[in-house]
Amino acid sequence: MKTKWVRIGLFLVLAAGIAVAVVYRGQFNAEALESWVKEAGAAGPVIYILIYAVGTVFFLPGSVLTLTGGALFGPVFGTFVNLTGATLGALGSFLIARYLAHDWVANKTGGRIKALMNGVENEGWRFVAFVRLVPLFPFNLLNYALGLTPIKLLHYFIATYIFMLPGAIAYTYLGYVGREAIGGGEGLIQKGLLALGLLALIAFLPRLIGKMRQGPTIDIPELEKRLESGETLVLDVRTAEEFVGEQGHIEGALNIALEELPKRIDELTDYIERPVAIICRTDKRSAKAALLLAEHGFHDVHVVRGGITKWIATNLVVVR
Numbered sequence: 001m002k003t004k005w006v007r008i009g010l011f012l013v014l015a016a017g018i019a020v021a022v023v024y025r026g027q028f029n030a031e032a033l034e035s036w037v038k039e040a041g042a043a044g045p046v047i048y049i050l051i052y053a054v055g056t057v058f059f060l061p062g063s064v065l066t067l068t069g070g071a072l073f074g075p076v077f078g079t080f081v082n083l084t085g086a087t088l089g090a091l092g093s094f095l096i097a098r099y100l101a102h103d104w105v106a107n108k109t110g111g112r113i114k115a116l117m118n119g120v121e122n123e124g125w126r127f128v129a130f131v132r133l134v135p136l137f138p139f140n141l142l143n144y145a146l147g148l149t150p151i152k153l154l155h156y157f158i159a160t161y162i163f164m165l166p167g168a169i170a171y172t173y174l175g176y177v178g179r180e181a182i183g184g185g186e187g188l189i190q191k192g193l194l195a196l197g198l199l200a201l202i203a204f205l206p207r208l209i210g211k212m213r214q215g216p217t218i219d220i221p222e223l224e225k226r227l228e229s230g231e232t233l234v235l236d237v238r239t240a241e242e243f244v245g246e247q248g249h250i251e252g253a254l255n256i257a258l259e260e261l262p263k264r265i266d267e268l269t270d271y272i273e274r275p276v277a278i279i280c281r282t283d284k285r286s287a288k289a290a291l292l293l294a295e296h297g298f299h300d301v302h303v304v305r306g307g308i309t310k311w312i313a314t315n316l317v318v319v320r
Contacts, residue, residue, distance in 0.1 A: 033068045045073065049085040056089020057096070059140045066168065070175025078176060083168040087161045090143040094156060097147025105144045113145055115272045119297055120149040122273040125159040127297075132163035134206040136297055166205065170198035206295045217303045220314050223277055227252070232275040235268070237261060237289045238308070242281065247308050250279065258285045265296055272298050279304040279311070 033051065037044040052065045069082040097105040106113055116137075119127035128151060131137065137145060146156060177195045181188055218226070226232040227250075234253040236243055243255040256264050258280070268276070276298060278286040286303040293301045306313075 033065070034072060037072055045077070045081050048072070048081055049088065052082065052085025053088035053092060056086055056140060056143065057092045062086065062139055063171070066171040067175035067178065070172035070177075071179035075169075075173045075176045079165075079168050079172045082172050083161065083164060086139075086164060086168065087157065090160050090164075091157055093140065093143035094147040094153070097144040101144075102148060105148055113148055115269045115297060116145055117149050118269075118273045119299070120146070120151045122299065124151065125155040128156055128159040129163040130209065130297065132160060133166065134209055134295060134297070167202055170195075170202045173198055207291065209295070217283075217305045218277060219305050220310055223279075223304050223311075226275065226277060232277050233268075233271050235276055235278045235289065236308075237278060237280050237285050247281070247312060249308070250311065253279070258289050261289055261292055265293070268293070268298070272296075273300065275300040275302065277302050277304050280307050282307045282309055 033048070036051065037048050040047040048069060052062075052069070054060075055065055056062065065085070066082045069085075070078040072078065073081050116127075116131070119131075123130070128146065131142060131146075136142075174195045177188075177191045180191060223232075223234075227234070234250050236249055236253040236255045237258040238249075238255070239257045239259075240255060243249050243253075249255065256267070276293065278289045278293075278301065280286045280289075283303060283305060286307060290301045290303050304311075
């Protein structure tokens with residue numbers, strides 16, 4: 001009974017903290033952070049790490065913290081300070097979700113939590129690494145959501161610290177360059193170009209990782225074998241008119257047009273760790289759809305070579 005009241009009390013503190021953070025987030029800016037750190041003197045970095053950790057738990061904007069950390073502590077030490085604070089905050093959110101606020105987090109994350117559960121169950125820390133590199137969830141909410149998965153605490157902590165490093169480096173350096181630009185430091189052009197290069201790399205990461213997570217293409221005979229086993233979802237990304245048109249479609253296929261796929265991707269959550277064979281008229285739309293699914297965490301995605309045109313040419317059954 002006592003434990004129950006402790007959990008309720010901590011939950012109320014969490015809810016109150018988030019409410020205060022939302023109300024006063026307009027006053028949470030770089031100037032205020034800089035003032036607090038300078039007043040702390042030699043303890044400034046430790047204070048900043050604690051501010052970052054608490055801010056992460058209470059949904060304060062991480063971008064302000066990371067940029068300010070780069071401006072205050074430079075690109076190298078600033079990266080360490082930012083990454084440590086963000087990881088400690090992520091750990092706090094994880095523990096709160098796991099032991100104190102399970103129902104609240106489940107309501108906030110909605111149906112997407114199922115995708116995380118499936119991903120962690122099948123890939124473990126590798127899935128945590130993936131979602132740290134590819135922003136499927138808002139950062140603060142993701143920390144809580146992962147607390148509901150069966151990932152081991154140590155694996156979560158290590159994967160979080162290591163795979164948040166690229167983003168921490170890029171945005172810390174951007175904050176440093178901004179401070180240098182204001183102060184008129186030397187080599188601004190080179191530093192600015194390096195900052196842009198780092199940001200471009202971070203922006204390209206989801207596409208690169210999505211390519212790496214795609215399965216190999218499959219031919220029509222392989223697709224036929226998979227259909228016989230009944231474990232593979234056939235996703236037809238042609239338009240609805242094409243799906244019922246002259247070429248027809250494969251029996252049992254799910255039709256979601258490529259243009260609609262980004263808005264309807266949650267309908268495929270059950271297949272995030274199960275095989276998906278994507279088909280269109282030939283291959284072009286299928287390749288785009290496969291990359292999109294891979295970027296959203298789908299782990300076993302395959303393009304059907306030749307598409308429905310090749311399916312017809314091999315005299316397999318087509319349903320119209």
